[in-house]
Amino acid sequence: MKIAVIGGGPSGLYFAILMRLEGHEVEVFERNARDATFGWGVVFSDRTLRSLAEPDLETHRLLVEQLRTWENVDIVHRGQLISVAGNRFSGIARIALLQVLQNRASELGVAVHFEREVSDPLEISADLIVGADGVNSLVRSRLAEHFEPSLEQGNNRYIWYGTAQPFGGLTLTFRSAPEGLFMAHSYKYSQGLSTFIVEVDEPTWRNIEHLEENASRxxxxxxxxxxxxxxxxxxxxxxxIRFTVVRNRRWFHRNVVLLGDALRTAHFSIGSGTKLALEDSIALREAFRAHPRVEDALPAFEATRRSQVAEYQAVSELSRHWFENARHLMHLEPLPFAYEAMTRSSRVDDSSLARRDPAFVAAYREYLARGR
Ligand SMILES: Cc1cc2nc3c(=O)[nH]c(=O)nc-3n(C[C@H](O)[C@H](O)[C@H](O)COP(=O)(O)OP(=O)(O)OC[C@H]3O[C@@H](n4cnc5c(N)ncnc54)[C@H](O)[C@@H]3O)c2cc1C
Incomplete structure (x- = not known):
């Protein structure tokens, strides 16, 4: 089968690798240069990493070499740091992740064309066309009448920086200032660098939107x-920028299918965008293993993957809304605030938190028993 992948981000490159390993002829079109990237680091949970071992052990090995791992989520509120253990995550530079995938794809014989912007996906001739072209997907908008996408803008604004400050874990920092509430998501992802994403709510944004980039930094x-x-x-x-929640009523049209952020997004506060992108690629490869014909594989992919994606997107939405409304929790003391932050989405509840860090939950229960 001849496969054309539009977009050389994590989802497109990983799918290209997996399908090349199945013996298909695969081409990737990427509008950026080989070494171009945006942003800094991305995170993976341990579980995500483990799930990458079976599809391609070599990619897994190359990624593991580059990861920085930590165990704790640190929450800073009113200047006090509360550390919650048992949350194993790893960080990697986005550029390092892309280099691993680019090199592996080339080594396997995938034709990766850099600096090749696709202007009309329908002009490409292939048995399967994959729209892995990110949150502002051209493939999705070109075939919008078939995919029926919905794009919803989050209320908060956020900006993605790097810093040389080495954070000890995934750190959520809340600082109040005369301009309003500032929330940072930070984590170390390489020897000398950490990601530092700052998020502000609408009232804070109104006080700072007039600032030039240097002044706001x-x-x-x-x-x-x-x-x-x-x-x-x-x-x-x-x-x-504002976070865009992407959904699609239909995931494929004839031989064209969406993958990764083009298909759906997950808020950065649950650190799962890249994870979902890679899992999409695995799920689509699985669908082709079970159903070799394109017309059977694409419906099978949508049928099996849709509920998993919906579950993650629901968690992501709870987390996004929590940050959008966090100013109403600022009156809480650091310990109950940290508990609220940890349990903000349905993914972590009291009992799973007690398994991860019994001392933290015991301290919180003691705080409640004292009558606050
Ligand atoms: C602030 C922020 C923090 C994040 N933090 C994390 C995190 O900690 N962990 C995590 O897992 N995820 C994180 N993510 C999400 C992650 O970056 C994305 O979910 C992930 O990159 C999606 O992969 P993708 O391959 O679908 O899309 P992308 O990575 O966006 O790749 C799409 C590619 O397509 C190319 N392209 C687009 N249009 C065309 C065209 N017409 N022709 C040719 N090429 C084209 C683009 O240049 C790009 O390289 C974060 C995102 C943001 C915004």
């Missing part, structure tokens, strides 16, 4: 001075 460096340990915030075309 200086403001954030002042707001988070105690957390950044004297390090600067590093920009990589960083700008304030």
């Amino acid at each position: 200086s403001l954030l460096e002042r707001v988070f001075a105690a957390d950044l340990g004297g390090h600067r915030l590093l920009s990589n075309l960083s700008r304030w």
